[in-house]
Amino acid sequence: MDKFHSIRNLLAATGLAALIALPAMAQDNGANAGATAPTPQSIAMELFAGANTALRSDDYESARRMLEAALDLKPGHPAILRGLYRVAQQAERPDDALDVLERMAAAGLSYDTADEAGWLAVTDSQRFAAINQQLAANLAPAGQAERAARIDRPDALIEGVAIDIETDRIFLSSVAGREILMLEPFAPNEPVVFADREDGLWSVFGIAVDDRSRMVWAASGVVPQTPLAADEETGTALFAFDMTTGDLYRRYEIEGAERLGDFVVRDGMVYVADAGAPRIYVLNSLSGQLELLVEDPRFVSLQGLALAHGALYAADYAMGIWRIDLGDHSVSLVRPGDESLIGIDGFLNTREGRLIAVRNGVSPHQLMAIDLDAAGHAVANVDVLLRGHRDMTDDTEPTLVDLADGRGWLVANAAWPLFPEDGSAPDEPRPATIILQFRLP
Template sequence: MGKTLTMRNLLAAAGLAALINLPALGQASAEGPASALPTPQSIAMELFGGANSALRSGDYESARRMLEAALDLKPGHPAILRGLYRVATSAERPGDALEVLERMADAGLGFDTGNEIDALGAADASRLAAVQARLAGNVTAAGRAERAARIDRPDALIEGVAVDIETDRIFLSSVANREILMLEPFAPNDPVVFADREDGLWSVFGIAVDDRSRMVWAASGVVPQTPLEASEQTGTALFAFDMMTGDLYRRFEIDGAGRLADFVVRDGIVYVSDADAPRIYVLNSISSQLELLVEDPRFVSLQGLALAHGALYVADYAMGIWRVDLGDHSVSLVRAGDESLIGIDGFLNTREGRLIAVRNGVTPHQVMAIDLDATGHAVANIDILLRGHRDMAGETEPTLIDLADGRGWLVANAAWPLFPEDGSAPDTPRPATVILELDLP
């Protein structure tokens, strides 16, 4: 009993704050700007803070209720589920702790039960063994992929990939070197510079090839890892380059933009998300200007976009997936199934309307195929396409993906964790970047 009480007191003293990491509930840089009006994000953060205070004071039931309310606002959020587990173990409620672990398993998450395993096993050994097996199964390798390229430029911080299916060229976006790289099919491991800072590029994030216009599109902006000259102007813009010559065709900017980062192109129309402001933009043709499509304070950290079921879908790293009606521009959160939709970065659609999502910042990293129901407002099914690949291991993360001809090309191991914001070099060597190719079912 003495050991159990000591552990409970330690857990209560530590509180919930240590559970907050990416995708965090309270990181302004990752979660977007605060809103003056209450939003699901701001309410959830307030509830999380209240739960932390209640836990410290030993009011476990209040802490549990506040976390459950936060989870209703942010379904499947790993930090909230971990908080519920902390509350249950601190309150010495093994049944509640096992129930939370089962919810984590349902959400497709991995989790280490830690030092509480003895108490949980004493309460219900068979139930604990079953949920541990499910949690372990969530992190086992799944799917197949082959290396399409290996780029030995560890200081480039490659984020995005785009494939021209007609020429088999692969284009890559570099954050730290401020350039677009190109791989020829006869030299898949030897990139050449397609465009760089001399073309006005800051860090390059999303990238795409438009078969219709024969343009290479790139979104560019500034993050702490962007190398800037002392007097250099900062900004953000969407760039269009001639695919064959590499010449800059046009540069598109819009007032009020924070950081253009991800986009999707269809029939010459470009939809662009803002990673640092709750806004989505549209470019209706290459001869037009960027316009505001929708602004919604509920947006937190917008990432990739997809077009399916007659609507625009946008991944929100901290909230899940938003559906934007292209007629009246109304916005609603897609109803998730059991699988967590938190931490989605890369996000595109197949011709058949499946949503292909790359999840990072959550254990496990994986590529998912998401089927929506007939209304397009709810998840009907999720298939795991890739998880646990050897090139997705280590202190790296998969980021963006491109789709063509029933295949996907994935940046498997972007080294974001190894690029400190202060520009210092990490102790761990940065690996070569691997592009994986996988078949889509």
Template sequence: MRQFFLSAALAAGLAVPALAQDDAPVVTQQTVSMELFGLANQALQAGDFEAAKRALEAVRDLKPGHPAVLNGLVTVARRAEHPEDALTALEAMDAAGLTYDLTRVEAWLSEADPDRFAAVRAALAANGEPVGRAERAAVIDRPGALIEGVAVDIETDRIFLSSVAEREILLLEPFAPNDPIVFADREDGLWSVFGIAVDDRTRMVWAASGVVPQTPMEDGEAEGTALFAFDLMTGDLYRRYEIDGAVRMADFVVRDGMVYVADAGAPRIYVLNSISGELELLVEDPRFVSLQGLALTRGALYAADYSTGLWRIDLGDRSVSLVRPGDASLIGIDGLLNTRDGRIVAVRNGAAPHQMMAIDLDREGREVESTEVLLRGHADMTGGTEPTLVDLADGRAWLVANAAWPLFPEDGSVPESERPYTVILEMDLP
């Protein structure tokens, strides 16, 4: 495994990163990538543009479709005055489904190769064009809530929302979709609430809770993280599930009473085999960097990692492998779920453009066969906000369209900027 990750650096003719020596505790895709980024930056500062390019190309082999890598290649090409390299990197952005601000390179590339630049400019612009139709299911005037997740009880048409900054689960009744009431709060032991789901089998509302800088804490209050189960109809707390070593449970997926939970603060995924059981460690893998949403399909568990892409966990032998993305960028995915027919629906907010897309895997479930943009450029997916989590049921999707994360300071202070109403969008899936 170590040799696999080092091969990118060696093939590029670069010095072996320090973390690759024998005394290194772990060598992963992420550690090697960060070392190579450092080498690229050093070479760029020294004016060795060829070495900077080789280092970034080695990172691209480890992290295909990563916007920061492709942006770096454009920067190096611009500094080196190599328009051919810049156009190649921009064409790779187009193939990955990304957009790019061409302001700094437009005049230069237009003069160097007007026809090729015109083609890539049009392609990048098309990547940002609106796609899909969605209607407002709810508009919530709770600017201080920082709503992250959505879950729908298809039997009653009730919608549940998770609040990060007010430490609540909110309930929207079908006869009053814009008037949330508190379903559960800190009196039930909740910290910030992230992922949320309704399980038809157990008739429970599940919620993952933990602490981030935006979590309002009382003096002397202990931090923690847990998975909570609430009675769907009464709101009574059934049970909270904790496990030693957990840092921040955030996203999860529920199926037939079983729950798989990602730890956003540690490279771990947990499993709860039954509502009467205990959380257990499913896998711990140092290659995980920033775990996000989970999906169950093709007999495996799939985990989105914000920094590295999509991982496949075999539920038999618990082996972990990175899904081969093809040309598409799987970087910056937050929400993740699967449809009944096996498609993975992903919400991307860590790369431009923000969008909800469907991912179709090959027969073995180890490689992306194709992707389809489902929703992009909606009027409510703007304004310095970001789409986050999604729920799926009966061929429809409900999306938190404009979570205000960018408007809440990371130091936990009260936001000074005006925050918009939170919009839940509903759309039919193709």
């Protein structure tokens, strides 16, 4: 969902200064502004600042220790790992540098070592070669998918996809067009408008089809890329549309919400993440009202939600995956394995309880299947389902995903980097949006 995608490349910055200058929506969306109690985010930021100070004083060991402490709080964060590499580089500690590169490789990340060959290869040529082999493998294409649709509306900025398995209709959310588009199975490349600003929509982010209620659900709000009329009233809401008639059934709002973004629907209930505040809401029925489910200052940038193992799981773009107990509403960070869980955007669960995650804030972009342990508190295994597809281009990013009947549909190339926040025209043409279809293993 809206993370101010156009500046996500800061996540890949190698300088320590960039570590404490991550974009507002990608790293600190204001949810913790004014918080008095320390959070993992605020402590990590202090550690980043301390590491910068230590590095400027050539106190490499202190910088290393502070970054390691930050990494404990934000496991697998690529910018912290790159910061550790920079410390090792400036301290002329090749063994430390090789250790960091090994951790990057194990995390499924990429790093160009071309400029480091002389220094590190001399230290341990076999170890350096093995690292390069793994880093190359992390970039290699994986998985298979075919085009389900090509939408030649380059100015729409399509973010989300939802499938109605009964009719094979595909619904798409448009950020810049402020509309929901629909594709018929007999015309997959010819979208028609299902709902738009005349229905009260601002930018549309998360979207879902509920087979039980036969509703099309959509979360809507305002970002810098939202085209607004002069003096137009802004806000955020969850919308329910009758799938058959296209009529607006109801609009759900809740006081204090900043930006309703991604959500998950099950058995007539909707769980909604607030992309601008550390809150998750719940709608218990079509006739009900949005209610606060949980508020936690440790949330930084909430994205997709999933239901598995009797709990609600929330992807946090800057932290990983949170587990919310649906009984006592307690919140805990899922313990990751080696693979980095930073930068997850689209996020859903299969019927079997696997978590399907779209990672786009970290190189390489990829679609992953995450298996949790029996208790649902830790990652047991991660499989890469799709990476390096020809439609997942470097100047775009995959965003949201939908699952049904053993298959998945993915927005492969949302053009967020080509939609400057100031409304200016990009230097490069915006591509048609591609929806990929894949089989779940």
